Amino acid sequence: MSALFELQAVGVHYGKVQALKACGLRIQAGERVALVGSNGSGKSTLLRTLHGLVRPTLGAMQVDAAARQAMLFQHPYMLRASAQTNVALGLWLKGVAWKDAKTQALRALERVGLLALAQRNAKALSGGQQQRLALARAWALRPDVLLLDEPTASLDPAAKREVEALMAEFAEAGMTLIFSSHNLGQVKRLASRVMYLEQGRLLADLPTHDFFNGPLPLEAEIFVKGELV
Amino acid sequence: MNTFSDSVNTAFSLITSFDPLLGSIVLRSLAVSACACLLACSAGLVLGAWLGVARFRGRDGVLTVLNTLLALPSVVVGLVVYLLLSRSGPLGFLGWLFSFKAMVLAQTVLVLPVVTALVRQTIEDADRLHGEQFQSLGAGKGMRSLLLLWDERYTLLTVLIAAFGRAISEVGAVMVVGGNIDGFTRVMTTAIALETSKGDLPLALALGLVLLAVVLLLNVLIALVRRWRERLDDDPPPDGVKLLAAQPQGGGE
Numbered sequence: 001m002s003a004l005f006e007l008q009a010v011g012v013h014y015g016k017v018q019a020l021k022a023c024g025l026r027i028q029a030g031e032r033v034a035l036v037g038s039n040g041s042g043k044s045t046l047l048r049t050l051h052g053l054v055r056p057t058l059g060a061m062q063v064d065a066a067a068r069q070a071m072l073f074q075h076p077y078m079l080r081a082s083a084q085t086n087v088a089l090g091l092w093l094k095g096v097a098w099k100d101a102k103t104q105a106l107r108a109l110e111r112v113g114l115l116a117l118a119q120r121n122a123k124a125l126s127g128g129q130q131q132r133l134a135l136a137r138a139w140a141l142r143p144d145v146l147l148l149d150e151p152t153a154s155l156d157p158a159a160k161r162e163v164e165a166l167m168a169e170f171a172e173a174g175m176t177l178i179f180s181s182h183n184l185g186q187v188k189r190l191a192s193r194v195m196y197l198e199q200g201r202l203l204a205d206l207p208t209h210d211f212f213n214g215p216l217p218l219e220a221e222i223f224v225k226g227e228l229v
Numbered sequence: 230m231n232t233f234s235d236s237v238n239t240a241f242s243l244i245t246s247f248d249p250l251l252g253s254i255v256l257r258s259l260a261v262s263a264c265a266c267l268l269a270c271s272a273g274l275v276l277g278a279w280l281g282v283a284r285f286r287g288r289d290g291v292l293t294v295l296n297t298l299l300a301l302p303s304v305v306v307g308l309v310v311y312l313l314l315s316r317s318g319p320l321g322f323l324g325w326l327f328s329f330k331a332m333v334l335a336q337t338v339l340v341l342p343v344v345t346a347l348v349r350q351t352i353e354d355a356d357r358l359h360g361e362q363f364q365s366l367g368a369g370k371g372m373r374s375l376l377l378l379w380d381e382r383y384t385l386l387t388v389l390i391a392a393f394g395r396a397i398s399e400v401g402a403v404m405v406v407g408g409n410i411d412g413f414t415r416v417m418t419t420a421i422a423l424e425t426s427k428g429d430l431p432l433a434l435a436l437g438l439v440l441l442a443v444v445l446l447l448n449v450l451i452a453l454v455r456r457w458r459e460r461l462d463d464d465p466p467p468d469g470v471k472l473l474a475a476q477p478q479g480g481g482e
Contacts, residue, residue, distance in 0.1 A: 053361055070365070077359035079380045089376075093367040137366075 004029055004064045004145055004176060005050055011058030012045050012200075019045040021200040022059070027178065029067070029144065032171050034191035034208070035180040038223065042200040043180035047071070047147050050178065067176075070143035074150040076134030078122035083114060083133050086122045090137045108140035109133075112166055128159025135166050146170060148179035152186065164190065184224065188212060196220040236434030243435055255439060258416040261329065261403065262396035265336030269344050269392060274385070277348025278374035282356050295349070298342035303335075307405030310335040314406065327408040332416070335402035340392045347388040352377050383455050390451055394444055417443075 005027040012020035020042045027033055027050075035043040048054040049061070051071045078086050087105035092098050109115045112132040117125065122133055131151060138146055148167070152160040160183075167190055171177050181187055187194060187208065194211040196204035196219075204211065204220045216224065243251045280291070312318050314326040314334070325331040355377045363373045378385070400418035407414035409423060417440045424433035 048361070051365060053364060073362055073365075077362045079376065080383075081380075090366045093363075093372070 002064065003027060003062070004067050006062040007049075007056075007059065008061070009059035010049065010056040010061050012042075012049055012054055013057045019200050020049065020056075023200075023202045024059075025195065025202060025205060027176070029176055030174060032177045032190055032192040033179070034187040034194045035178070035197060036182070036184070036187060036194060036223070037197035040199075041197040043197055044149050045200070046197065046202075047149050047178065047180060051147050067144040068142060069145045069147065070138035070141045072131075072134050072138050072146065072148040072151050074153050076130055076137075078125075078130055078133065080121065080123050082119050083109060083122050083125065083136075084118040086133060087137045087140050091140055094141060104140055105136075108136040111139055112136040113162075126159070128155050128162060131155060131159065131163050132166065135163065135170075139170065143175065145176040145178065148177065150180050150182065152181070152183065160186075184212075196223065198223075232430050233434065235431040236438065239431045240435035240438040244439065251436070251439065253412065254415055254417055254420050254436070255443065257329075257414075258397055258418070258440075259443065261332045261416060262336060262393055264333045265340055265396045266389065266393050268333070268337045269340040269396075270389060273341050273344025273392075274348055274378060277345040278352045278378045279371075280345065280349040281352025281377070282360065282370045282374045292349070295342055295346050299346055301339065301342065302401065303339055303399040304401030304405060306339045307335055307402035310338060310402065310406050326406065327410060327414060329407075329414065331406040332403045332414060335406045336396045336399065339399060339402055340396050343395050344388055344392050347391060348378075348385060351381050351384055351388070355381055383459060386451050386455050390448055393447065397440070397444060 003026045005025065007023050007025050010020060010023045011018060023042075023046065035046060037043055045054060048071075049056060050063070051069055052063070053071075079089065081089075084102060084105045087108050088098065088101035091101035091104055096104065106115065106118060109118050112135050114129060114132055114136060117129065122130065125133060135151075146167075151167070152163050155163060164186060167177060167179070171190070177190070179190070191208045194204070194206055194208050195202055196211070196216070198219050203217045206214065206216075211220075212224070215221075280288075280295075310331065311326070313320045314323065314331055315321055316326075323330075325334065352374060356373060359377070360373055363376060368376060398418065400422055403409075403414070403416055404419050404422065407416070407419065409415050409419040415423075417436055421433045421436045421440070424430075424436065
């Protein structure tokens with residue numbers, strides 16, 4: 001079975017700083033992969049590398065070009081325009097005619113429960129609503145792979161639950177999810193596989209059950225215990 | 230103090246009596262600066278937005294030159310445009326020297342670096358923060374610059390005010406290329422300079438007060454438009470949702 005992503009000893013430099021070191025991994029379609037690790041461990045860089053926003057400076061990377069990707073950022077940027085226009089814009093940029101894009105945007109907004117706010121200025125929405133709007137924008141693109149960079153990091157518990165529920169629904173529908181998170185409870189609920197990064201190195205890559213119950217490298221174990229306390 | 234109070238009184242009486250001479254000077258000033266701003270903004274918005282997202286060899290040098298041009302003395306601009314438009318200059322065939330068009334051209338040259346530099350900074354800051362998200366959606370550099378330009382439209386109104394303020398308050402360039410011809414190229418700043426040299430300080434100060442009042446009025450108007458648009462953006466039309474919900478929903482599932 002061909003992989004969606006295959007990285008071999010990939011390294012990424014930002015100037016003199018090496019943010020990702022000798023990273024090797026293989027991700028198949030349908031997986032739900034959680035990236036965990038402390039701040040600055042390389043989670044976001046790995047996500048951005050997979051999405052093609054950052055080019056590896058070392059190693060080799062293969063990506064299934066046929067798989068459509070979308071990415072959700074921790075602080076999604078919305079244009080000073082209606083929620084509908086923001087979703088339609090993503091579709092239009094992918095080549096969908098504007099009229100069709102506007103119609104499909106309504107469907108996407110309905111999918112995330114924001115149809116009633118279709119005409120509200122996206123910047124006037126709450127953090128949770130903006131994150132759901134970003135999910136609608138991503139979902140509207142019908143991606144095979146959805147990459148999410150700490151999608152619930154700055155949300156209140158209710159908004160967190162809503163976003164998490166949508167992620168679970170997307171995964172149920174067969175979408176491949178790759179997300180970074182500091183919330184280990186969320187990782188347990190959503191992920192089928194966990195990757196632990198520290199200082200740019202991928203130190204553990206295990207099924208979720210094994211990650212939380214099996215032996216771990218010392219650094220990962222300290223991290224998990226620290227997070228669970 | 231007497232001079233100042235005389236000036237205020239003179240300004241007030243000139244305005245309230247709808248003095249035709251004052252009116253024509255004010256209107257000419259506004260027209261010259263508005264035309265110059267329109268031209269400078271048309272070019273400066275596009276150029277600044279492109280510079281905000283483009284990365285190329287020598288960009289730092291271009292930005293240094295651009296920022297230096299912010300301090301361009303207006304009289305130097307006047308001199309350069311004068312040389313260009315003079316009979317023996319490369320643009321002498323246009324016959325624009327000492328005309329309205331010459332003043333517009335001079336002010337455009339003066340204001341263009343201001344608009345370009347401020348727009349470049351605004352767009353570059355926005356692109357650094359959010360450009361990656363547009364890139365993720367499939368927007369190239371050109372599209373990113375246009376989207377950010379549109380999204381920062383209210384911030385860019387301030388650039389417009391700055392550009393207009395720079396244009397309408399300068400005296401050197403319009404004096405050199407316009408010649409301060411009564412009823413033809415005389416604008417507020419050149420009229421102030423002339424009245425001062427003649428010793429008619431109350432009238433000169435009165436014109437200065439009128440100039441300030443005009444700029445103040447424009448600033449207030451732009452601020453009101455900005456606030457009104459922002460409020461309009463934030464409030465949904467009352468039955469917009471119903472209208473949208475009633476639309477036929479096609480598109481691929």
